[in-house]
Amino acid sequence: MGLSPLVVAVRDVERGEDETRYVAVERLRLGLLTYDNRIRVTLRSGPEVVEGRVVSPGGVRMDYRFRLTESGGGTEVEDVLVVHAWARPLLGFAARKAREVQLARAEVLTARLG
Template structure:
């Protein structure tokens, strides 16, 4: 199965602890990620949080299983996503103090079947940029 990787770095006007707290809460992803319209079945076990996010596409709603691994010391949040259609996505977010704010880097790796690859890659990159813009707005 093809694997694609890409990353995006941007700066938000909030300290790393505030950004981390926001990203560590699954409910924050409703609207933060433009496709996520609901989050349910949230379970926390130490540094791991599992939940189901509902992604709304034009003609269907896609339930995805997410496992987040939290590292408050780094600070970092890693999400492993299992989506229907044999699509797997891993997003690792690192936070570094930058002037009066935080430099956020999100590195994404996505595995998808060849038939879906172009669509999945285009959508994942678009969602990443929209999520960065929304996080920047929320942290202003």
């Protein structure tokens, strides 16, 4: 929590040797309506990389990876998202939301490191 402005809760955390699985609750605002989307997240991390998969009950899947690399006097972050959906309008919505979260995450990480 804290790296995505959409996530309001995390539940059912299962820690394995190589990965962590949990259910995250994303709060989506659709005009006047609010929808709590419960997504299944699988997270794997190593010394320089975090990668995972998100599966939404609405038929959206997202694979992601961010890699940290030393660069000069700081750290370079490579943040890659691949979004899949069963319908083009849903894909467009999910991709926009994923990009908003990606940009917000960059701001949070910059603030934490600064």
